[in-house]
Amino acid sequence: MKRRTFLKGTTAAGVVATAASTFPTPALSQNRRKWRLVTTWPKNLPGLGTGAQYFADAITKCSGGRLSVQLHASGEIVPAFESIDAVGSGTVEMGHGAPYYWKGKAPASQFVSNFPFGLTAQEYNGWYHFGGGAALCDEVYEGLGCKFLVCGNTGVQHPGWSRKEINTLADFKGLKMRMPGIGAEVMRRIGATVVNLPGSEVAAALASGTIDWVEWNNPYGEASMGFWRHAKYYYIPGWHESGTVLETFINRKAWDGLEDDLKAIVTNCAYATNVVMLSEFQARSGPVLQQFINKHGVQVRRLSDEQLVTIGEVCGEVISEFVAADPLTKKVFESMNKFRTEQIAYSGTTEQDFFRARSLKYKWPA
Amino acid sequence: MKRRTFLKGTTAAGVVATAASTFPTPALSQNRRKWRLVTTWPKNLPGLGTGAQYFADAITKCSGGRLSVQLHASGEIVPAFESIDAVGSGTVEMGHGAPYYWKGKAPASQFVSNFPFGLTAQEYNGWYHFGGGAALCDEVYEGLGCKFLVCGNTGVQHPGWSRKEINTLADFKGLKMRMPGIGAEVMRRIGATVVNLPGSEVAAALASGTIDWVEWNNPYGEASMGFWRHAKYYYIPGWHESGTVLETFINRKAWDGLEDDLKAIVTNCAYATNVVMLSEFQARSGPVLQQFINKHGVQVRRLSDEQLVTIGEVCGEVISEFVAADPLTKKVFESMNKFRTEQIAYSGTTEQDFFRARSLKYKWPA
Secondary structure: OHHHHHHHHHOOOHHHHOOOOOOHHHHHHHHOEEEEEEEOOOOOOOOHHHHHHHHHHHHHHHOOOOEEEEEEOOOOOOOHHHHHHHHHOOOOOEEEEOHHHHOOOOOOHHHHOOOOOOOOHHHHHHHHHHOOHHHHHHHHHHOOOEEEEEEEEOOOOOOEEEOOOOOOHHHHOOOEEEOOHHHHHHHHHHOOEEOOOOHHHHHHHHHHOOOOEEOOOOHHHHOOOOHHHOOOEEEEOOOOOOOOEEEEEEEHHHHHOOOHHHHHHHHHHHHHHHHHHHHHHHHHHHHHHHHHHHOOOOEEEEOOHHHHHHHHHHHHHHHHHHHHHOHHHHHHHHHHHHHHHHHHHHHHHOHHHHHHHHOOOOOOOO | OHHHHHHHHHOOOHHHHOOOOOOHHHHHHHHOEEEEEEEOOOOOOOOHHHHHHHHHHHHHHHOOOOEEEEEEOOOOOOOHHHHHHHHHOOOOOEEEEOHHHHOOOOOOHHHHOOOOOOOOHHHHHHHHHHOOHHHHHHHHHHOOOEEEEEEEEOOOOOOEEEOOOOOOHHHHOOOEEEOOHHHHHHHHHHOOEEOOOOHHHHHHHHHHOOOOEEOOOOHHHHOOOOHHHOOOEEEEOOOOOOOOEEEEEEEHHHHHOOOHHHHHHHHHHHHHHHHHHHHHHHHHHHHHHHHHHHOOOOEEEEOOHHHHHHHHHHHHHHHHHHHHHOHHHHHHHHHHHHHHHHHHHHHHHOHHHHHHHHOOOOOOOO
């Protein structure tokens, strides 16, 4: 838009008067922006860091450098958990993280991330794009001074690696678990001792027995952590994080100041990153899981239906408390929960029932 | 790129000599392209037509009109099934359709669409982005004179609406089924009489009993078809189309002639459309399915495990024949099939097992 205004300007009297050699440069640089993207991830962390890098590069490429985005890993400009303040205050223009990191400032952000026994990635995207989700997420982030865009997903995670076998829920009593978020509060009520540890200390704590259980994300994200050396039981299913949403948050004033074409580029690159990031987790976790099982002797263990029913009921209680405590959380949850009810029925006739069919034993080309 | 070259040009002697009023226009128009996108869908057909429109508009917006894409519904410029020729020959620049439409010209395109008992949308995206899929799809479309980009997905479809109840596979014998693709060949071998009908005639044929069964896609896409008036049994699961891929195909020379930023825009808008289109099917199918069941008395019926095992084995046979008949089909299938094996295990620990947990009976906030 500005570019065209500028060019129109050259058709007026000013053209001749402007010195030829200095004429286009200032106008061009006015139209070129350099933005900094702070992430809550180490540089090129498999899945999360690489996905954020894809996003930054996509914007730079699509805009032909008019909006050039430089990625900064956690700690380079601000510590990971201060990213939202850095962006909200305008110190940097944009960030990439996970919504539940901001629950201390905006409790509803925890639900923007999804919730236990919640939506799959595919369902969440339906809610976001066609179920009123985008507007609700923006409402939550308005209070943080940011524009929100969905910008990634891990898919269903694994609840974790355990040094001890779980036969009944009583085995969780006193178990020292490293697990964040709503899931952690649920496990605390089941009887576990929840331990908070920075990611960098988790593997050592598991090795020494300081913790018995560690929740991380999925095989691809866990490949380099070596948890299998110390914990042989790999539990499923991921009741606690059924499709954790990653985000970009953009300083509201910086966003409002973008020309329409750059807004469209940032938006579509965020949507593209959403699918690219989930694809990376999905594709790369396949072979890593096989390595865990076949090379490292990891044993996949299913929580039983009975255990899951109790966990599900405690989840419901914990969620009800969060919802009662904050009107915006209530608004977001009610929208997602209504959508969830329809999706349980619909996915029950599609993805869920297809998995049943595909898992049967039939002859298949090698 | 060219824009900058042009502006640099103005720093040279030509500035003063160029007439002020005509000066910027020709240069700008050199940099502005109008492309036509032919689709295989009626205008704004729910899900498919609306998704293609999203794609066209996204490119126009992101490029600030430098690449302006005008959508043409099927029949406006060429009939739906001639779209690939129109694009391959350069009559128009780009198209939107379903890869299996081109199986007569490139047999492997049928597998670019996915295959029965194949990959879910999420898994397919993993294969496409990180499993070697993008390069293989391009190899298939090279023979069609086109660049391929994944640009949509329906998710798991429903195999269809039946006027008659199916209790055993013997009930398929002589059943007049409207079903396309590999699934149709499978049902033919099971004993059904496969009938080919254009979409516009399907509902009337079902009403008159000319056909007993119709396969379409999913509730959102079927909402306006009124199949429930004539067929009360709605069968699952979608063994035949587990995540049907939609595509954009771009004339190879037109693609090669794009500046890098426009290539990035088209690519990322295609990826964005992939998630937006699937989201529309997913979100909107939820309430429509409820209407079918609660308002129109539709009965959802599951094919039994025993029936599915036989169908799965016949699928394997049919696929083996396709693979033996065409080296490129073999190459594509082998890549996808290896990926599928890993994904059956991985999704078995993630999405699939999460659905089990979520479907259990536990108290949950209303």
